[in-house]
Amino acid sequence: MPDPNSFSTGQPGADHHEHQIALSIRGHNIGLPIGLNYLGVDSRANLRVRAYADNPVASSAIIRIATWGDIILNSGGYTWFEVGKNDRAFQYGIVSTMRLDQSKEIFQEILFEKAFAEPPKVISWLNLIDIDRNYNCCIYTDVRNVNRTGFTLHIATCADTIVHAVSTTWIAHPTNRSNITSGSYLTGDFRP
Structure with a gap:
């Protein structure tokens, strides 16, 4: 079974626009959501x-977290x-869209390449965000x-958030495998 992995930039470095990790991949023809x-x-x-991967090839890949424009990335992290x-x-994919304005949301129908025997568990992550600094910053994805x-x-966005671009990765896996667990958590889920 594949393992989830993570990386963080930790303390800010001299280059505030790009951080990366080189990794060995356990086999050929690997996808990296x-x-x-x-x-x-x-x-x-x-x-x-x-957050993205450069050329996942035979046995290695470089996974990057990058910014553009005048933003300064003090720290950041990603999971792959x-x-x-x-x-x-497992099945996975990426959905990208441009411009989500003020409390807007999109719904994208996704069809699996191959049907599952029963409804799978599906998780989603944001992997690209371009949000206007002059407004609130609130964006989320779910399935x-x-x-x-x-x-x-x-x-979806909250309040007056202006999103110029967003990309989401999704992963689907069977629910009947005891060695696979996934889920999500929102800070608003639990209140004192």
């Missing part, structure tokens, strides 16, 4: 950050998941209406 898991950025510029491209237990053949990916 990647998602951001935390950000520490300067608030004087648009929030522009992306090594999945064989022919692995029948809905999961069935054997697909699901609905939901991306």
Whole structure:
């Protein structure tokens, strides 16, 4: 079974625009779904950050967290998941969109390449964000209406957030495997 992995930039370095990790991959033909898991950025510029892999080839890849424009990335982190491209237990993909304005949301219907025996568990991560600094910064992704053949990916903003671009990674896996656990947590889920 593939293992989830993570990386963080830790303390800010001299280069505030790109941090990377080189890694060995356990086999050929590996896919690397990647998602951001935390950000520490300067608030004087648009929030522009992306997590991605360069050339996952035979046995290695470089995974990067990068910014553009005048944003300063003080710290950040991402999680990735090594999945064989022919692995029948896992399916994954990326959905990108441009411009989400003021409390807008999108719903994208996703069809699995191959139907699951029963509705799978699906998780989603943001992997690219470009948000206007002059407004609130609130964006999230989740999944809905999961069935054997697909699901609905939901991306939404809060308040007056202006999103110029966003990209989301999703991963689907069987629910009947005791060695696989996934889930999500929102700070608003638990209140004292």
